[in-house]
Amino acid sequence: MKTDFEAVIGLEIHVQLNSATKMFCDCPNRTGDEPNQHICPICLWLPGAMPQFSHEVLEKAVRVGLVLNCNIQQQSAFDQKVYYYPDLPKGYQLSQAHQPLAKNGWLEIIGEDGQSKRLGIRKIHMEEDVAKLVHESDGRTPISLVDFNRAGVPLVEIVTEPDLRSPHEAMEFIRTLRTYIRYVGSSECSMEQGSLRVDANISIRPKSSDQLNTKVEIKNMNSIRNLGDAITYEIDRQIGSLISGDPIVIHTRLWDPEKRVTSPMRGKFEGPCVPDPSVPQIAIPDEFQNKMRCLLPEMPDQKAARFVNQYKLNYEEAVLMSSERDLSEYFEAVVNRKVRPRTAAHWIATQMVPALKERNQSLTDTPVTPDRLANLLTMVEEDKINANSAKEVMMRLFETDQTPQAIVEQWGFKQISEISELENLVDEVLSTHSSAVNNFRNGQAKALGFLVGQAMQASQGKANPKRLREILTKKLG
């Protein structure tokens, strides 16, 4: 019965733009600081304050429109979205209800069947964020505090067409959108930190139908995984209602990440939306739009294709190395220092990225610069140290500013490649492990691995494993 239905999903996505200042004043755009540090008469909307629309905000918003393949509108304008709530002292929010910044875009994702699917974007509009309410209690009386640092922070709201059919498509859409917007430097797009907020509108219909039924909005998903789980839960809940004959009514529900259910929230008063007289209309001439288009960076899919061609990475490596702009630039910086591309990709993916995560560092602020990593990897490629030692050296690069060469000298990581030294090691191992030698001679091939391991251990991990194995094989006849 459940399989007779399909879900119709549309998303409303708020992206906090990372401009230096707020949308209509010069206050720093920093929401995480001590409460009420970044405020002025404009973002507090004291009487007589005149808003000044930021050009930097416009550029960041236009870039979002361009990478989402939208038509940027030559004229757009702000409206006053009226509602009364303590997070909004002036009683309305500046938003673009009637003349949005951009319309009719699309984004391609990879669907569950592995095929690419194009999902429509209805519109993108700019709006100011509102203040943040903090609810506390002194044990007896509940109190609500208002932090105005967030008031006037620039947002774009992206509204999709109801083209999505599954939790997978919603998660893929958000992943792709996040990558693209980060690439053009308009936002960090962190769901966990609130710079990307996603609401989903969900309705259910029989599979053969193309009607749009009553939709329910769900909110409060603060990770991509929670988005998928909340949509899955809501689809099952609505199908359950339909099967048991309960009507679906239009309302909003909150996702509870602890209980992993959605539950109804009280409705918010929605007032009228009237044109705003205080901010002039925004004109975007074609020249400005063309200039912005020319300044867009190479996007991840183009970059991945180039990495396959130019550096001979395999497809998975190329997709990984181009998945974030910082990562792709770091990778190319290492490669430009004459490291083999596949060696660079392998070490960055398997060693650098986990080590950064552990230390809470990013590729742009780590002491392990592309230069230092390239020096280290060159030593590996030149057989001066083996891979085990290189991992040790790399960990030390995080702690000191010594060069990799100096660390190798100081800590004695130099690879033992001298034949005579390796032969001594091998002789010693052969005499102390005569039973393993006998086993090998009696046809147990895996005894060789054991002997190589013993010799590596005797060299404290510094022997050249390839040569060691060659000498051992030769001596065993």
Ligand SMILES: [Zn+2]
């Ligand atoms: Zn301000």
